[in-house]
Amino acid sequence: xxxxxxxxxxxxxxxxxxxxxxxxxxxxxxxxxxxxxxxxxxxxxxxxxxxxxxxxxxxxxxxxxxxxxxxxxxxxxxxxxxxxxxxxxxxxxxxxxxxxxxxxxxxxxxxxxxxxxxxxxxxxxxxxxxxxxxxxxxxxxxxxxxxxxxxxxxxxxxxxxxxxxxxxxxxxxxxxxxxxxxxxxxxxxxxxxxxxxxxxxxxxxxxxxxxxxxxxxxxxxxxxxxxxxxxxxxxxxxxxxxxxxxxxxxxxxxxxxxxxxxxxxxxxxxxxxxxxxxxxxxxxxxxxxxxxxxxxxxxxxxxxxxxxxxxxxxxxxxxxxxxxxxxxxxxxxxxxxxxxxxxxxxxxxxxxxxxxxxxxxxxxxxxxxxxxxxxxxxxxxxxxxxxxxxxxxxxxxxxxxxxxxxxxxxxxxxxxxxxxxxxxxxxxxxxxxxxxxxxxxxxxxxxxxxxxxxxxxxxxxxxxxxxxxxxxxxxxxxxxxxxxxxxxxxxxxxxxxxxxxxxxxxxxxxxxxxxxxxxxxxxxxxxxxxxxxxxxxxxxxxxxxxxxxxxxxxxxxxxxxxxxxxxxxxxxxxxxxxxxxxxxxxxxxxxxxxxxxxxxxxxxxxxxxxxxxxxxxxxxxxxxxxxxxxxxxxxxxxxxxxxxx
Amino acid sequence: xxxxxxxxxxxxxxxxxxxxxxxxxxxxxxxxxxxxxxxxxxxxxxxxxxxxxxxxxxxxxxxxxxxxxxxxxxxxxxxxxxxxxxxxxxxxxxxxxxxxxxxxxxxxxxxxxxxxxxxxxxxxxxxxxxxxxxxxxxxxxxxxxxxxxxxxxxxxxxxxxxxxxxxxxxxxxxxxxxxx
Numbered sequence: 001x002x003x004x005x006x007x008x009x010x011x012x013x014x015x016x017x018x019x020x021x022x023x024x025x026x027x028x029x030x031x032x033x034x035x036x037x038x039x040x041x042x043x044x045x046x047x048x049x050x051x052x053x054x055x056x057x058x059x060x061x062x063x064x065x066x067x068x069x070x071x072x073x074x075x076x077x078x079x080x081x082x083x084x085x086x087x088x089x090x091x092x093x094x095x096x097x098x099x100x101x102x103x104x105x106x107x108x109x110x111x112x113x114x115x116x117x118x119x120x121x122x123x124x125x126x127x128x129x130x131x132x133x134x135x136x137x138x139x140x141x142x143x144x145x146x147x148x149x150x151x152x153x154x155x156x157x158x159x160x161x162x163x164x165x166x167x168x169x170x171x172x173x174x175x176x177x178x179x180x181x182x183x184x185x186x187x188x189x190x191x192x193x194x195x196x197x198x199x200x201x202x203x204x205x206x207x208x209x210x211x212x213x214x215x216x217x218x219x220x221x222x223x224x225x226x227x228x229x230x231x232x233x234x235x236x237x238x239x240x241x242x243x244x245x246x247x248x249x250x251x252x253x254x255x256x257x258x259x260x261x262x263x264x265x266x267x268x269x270x271x272x273x274x275x276x277x278x279x280x281x282x283x284x285x286x287x288x289x290x291x292x293x294x295x296x297x298x299x300x301x302x303x304x305x306x307x308x309x310x311x312x313x314x315x316x317x318x319x320x321x322x323x324x325x326x327x328x329x330x331x332x333x334x335x336x337x338x339x340x341x342x343x344x345x346x347x348x349x350x351x352x353x354x355x356x357x358x359x360x361x362x363x364x365x366x367x368x369x370x371x372x373x374x375x376x377x378x379x380x381x382x383x384x385x386x387x388x389x390x391x392x393x394x395x396x397x398x399x400x401x402x403x404x405x406x407x408x409x410x411x412x413x414x415x416x417x418x419x420x421x422x423x424x425x426x427x428x429x430x431x432x433x434x435x436x437x438x439x440x441x442x443x444x445x446x447x448x449x450x451x452x453x454x455x456x457x458x459x460x461x462x463x464x465x466x467x468x469x470x471x472x473x474x475x476x477x478x479x480x481x482x483x484x485x486x487x488x489x490x491x492x493x494x495x496x497x498x499x500x501x502x503x504x505x506x507x508x509x510x511x512x513x514x515x516x517x518x519x520x521x522x523x524x525x526x527x528x529x530x531x532x533x534x535x536x537x538x539x540x541x542x543x544x545x546x547x548x549x550x551x552x553x554x555x556x557x558x559x560x561x562x563x564x565x566x567x568x569x570x571x572x573x574x575x576x577x578x579x580x581x582x583x584x585x586x587x588x589x590x591x592x593x594x595x596x597x598x599x600x601x602x603x604x605x606x607x608x609x610x611x612x613x614x615x616x617x618x619x620x621x622x623x624x625x626x627x628x629x630x631x632x633x634x635x636x637x638x639x640x641x642x643x644x645x
Numbered sequence: 646x647x648x649x650x651x652x653x654x655x656x657x658x659x660x661x662x663x664x665x666x667x668x669x670x671x672x673x674x675x676x677x678x679x680x681x682x683x684x685x686x687x688x689x690x691x692x693x694x695x696x697x698x699x700x701x702x703x704x705x706x707x708x709x710x711x712x713x714x715x716x717x718x719x720x721x722x723x724x725x726x727x728x729x730x731x732x733x734x735x736x737x738x739x740x741x742x743x744x745x746x747x748x749x750x751x752x753x754x755x756x757x758x759x760x761x762x763x764x765x766x767x768x769x770x771x772x773x774x775x776x777x778x779x780x781x782x783x784x785x786x787x788x789x790x791x792x793x794x795x796x797x798x799x800x801x802x803x804x805x806x807x808x809x810x811x812x813x814x815x816x817x818x819x820x821x822x823x824x825x
Contacts, residue, residue: 401699413825421817428699429709432703
């Protein structure tokens, strides 16, 4: 504010405001007096007797322990209160000019002088006002008698009508502290009681957890209203989070889960298969957050084209056009987040001149993981509409070569347009089925495979995923992804000194499109290993999920969630391809293993020799043409003058 | 993908020379990174030789584009420059026209440039000369053909057309399907 504005007094208060202020001041002063002295005037609003009694009882139980602890602490507060008193005194002095206040407000600061008989007075007066007192403090007066000396002393101090003198000030201040402590105590207990009551109430409400039949009936008659569904979803999730304490005793956990799944299915509009699949990825509360996040769109983000402009200049130019934007985050130096824009962000002259590209934040990640360097040969197997390809080209500064492939010929049009708009000169656009690489051309330094997926991470962009994806889709996609990743690995030149990396990414959060596919690749290609992605944030990939167990390096992969990172659900894995190892090693090993093995049956070489000699003799005779008579049972040779060996 | 024939080369180079004149040599003869022109399905591509050699392995049916697409040949073998060639033209343009901020949007919608929108123009621009259109912040917006020479432009009234629209970057949105 300017100096003149500050120095101005401002508009004077209206009469009503003035009266209100006065009343407030009056009340404050009255309370202060009341605290230090004795029972409040009858005109004060009476609190319900019950609670007051309760508070008093509980307060007293702890007052003795609290007294010493809080006594010191509260001394300062007391001073403040006295201090505050004085301030109000000032106001009231000013107000005394007007004849609105009652007499009792006169001199509050001077405790010695009783300003009003109602407020101040002797103990006699206390007794006189017995009936009035009983309205409010009936229990108190009763319990007074029961208390011990200290407590009663404090109570009597509290209730005393004695004027505030130097002697009584200390006692009265201690009484005040105790009162405040008691009330704080009671507040906390109330809150705790309230909580317990709430949970207990839920327990009661869950008598009504519908059985399977009831659920079916409900579905036939038509779904519940959304508020009802949402309430049940939250109740179920709360019960499941603390099952031992909150669940109905004769209901199993699976029943609650079934109810929750059915409600989420109806409320969010998914099919049953997908609800369960996505639900099983997270703990209960997080699952609800995930589903909620899928209802809300992610922020619009753009990527500066470093071939044409700098982020600073682009931001300035767009701000001049009336776009409200901010840098996307510390992790990227080309990303900008658009909050609101008075011009269509996809049609500004800067956009048309190729200074930026509308691209989701999650799509930056696989290219950052790939980390392409200038003068490299890079393949992007599923590149339409070209956001990642143009980013790769920008990072390579238009050197080397990028093969931008997309199986869908119609989508190559937008790919071609974007490549030219952003000024990428080192791109070859082709339209093969990704599985035809490396037959077409191989020997790449890096390959990016942003595999076609179910799109469960981009439900906020495309809600049709909720209803159309079934088990069959996941099976078919899984098969396609496995084939593609093997082709990607085979397209790499493992001897490349520029790093033989494959980055596999999907815009999906399910395990059978992400970790399962990478695990398959690791099993099928023994010369491939997982390496760190180089992305500094993101949830680690699962090393085990339900009944599946994955390679321990799977935690090097990264997962991104809409409800955690505020970007589309995504998965990124970086693989390094090594030259295949020679096979000799494998052959030696089995031999070594076989040799020390115990033979199943023993060879007896001597017997064999005897038999073998016999057979040789017979063969010789047969050659000569001599007929051999069959041997008799006797092992000895029969006298056969002709058959002589 | 095949190299240009004699006639095709002539057509392309005359068209390009209209916009960049003698600088055409820089396009054809680049000692550090030799580029070449190739034709694929009636479209002319300007591409580095290294990349061209790699792209030979892509079969004819599956190849969509290589390097920079300059334009295409019509059925009657006339060559038409596309907006995708803007990068190259803007780099070597001889005659330039700058448009005022209020004239940017009409040009991007495909209209001709009127004198009222003219910001600057290079001196001694002859009539029917290919020019590259820039915004006041030196961002290339497209290209066109002058309707009048610079001297005549001065005599013209504000609504008179000075540059015929040939191509503008707005076509990336408007004609996305027909670009390729």
